[in-house]
Amino acid sequence: MWLVAGLGNPGPGYAMHRHNIGFRVVDELCRRIGGRFSAPARMRAEIAEGRLGPPGSDGARLVLLKSRTFMNDTGAALAKSTAYYKIKPDRLIVVHDELDLDLGRMRVKHGGGDNGHNGLKSIRKSLNTGDYYRIRVGVGRPPGRQDPADFLLSNFPARERDDVEIQIARAADAVESLIINGLDRTQSAFNS
Known part of the structure; x- marks a missing residue:
């Protein structure tokens, strides 16, 4: 069993933000497996x-x-979900936005630092480890002097939406590859 967590903020007001690309990748995976999301009591997810x-x-x-x-x-x-499903870090994949990669680029890796990402910091603190798989989905850097937080909490512009949809599908492909083919083959195929 694998647990794939997409990072984002809940609610329709955040749905299309750059920071929510992890949610969108997990939504695509859910569509592919024919699943439906539910909110079990006390799971906070x-x-x-x-x-x-x-x-x-x-x-x-x-x-x-x-x-x-x-x-x-x-x-x-x-923490609640990994405990309930008895998932160890070597069966956890976290999909998240990455400012240091341009839109259209992606990195698959195991372990590493938090690079200032508050979601990853929270996971490290709750699980007491950073040794899990990550799909880092590029969203690019803010233009000029725009605050990175404001940039992440904004929608992709209309001119980028087709590229975003392609990137979401590729990131879902990378998750599937990681599970089926392992890290080395997935990095060779998807890291850009």
Whole structure:
């Protein structure tokens, strides 16, 4: 079993923000497995379950997670979910936005620092480790002197929306590849 957590902020007002690209990748994975999100009591997250591959297949079992907490408290939802499903860090994939990568670029990695990302800081604090898989989805840097927080909490402009949809599909492909093919092959195929 794998737990795939997309990072973002809950609620429709945040849905299309750069900071919510992790949620959108997990939504795409949910669509692919034919799942539906529900909000179990006390989980502090929306959860969907299914298997990779066609319905009824013996593909890898997935638990998809979108925290119902804000980004800065994502770790609380992950701690509850990993404990409930008995998921170890080597079966956890976190999908998140990355300012240091341009839109259209992605990095798949295992472990590492938080690089100032409040969601990753919260996860490290709650799980007492940073040793899990990450799909870092590029959203680019803010123009000029725009505050990075304001940039992340804004929608992608209309001219980038097609590229964003392609990037979401590629990131979902990378999650599937990581589970099926392992880290080395996935990095070779997807790191840009």
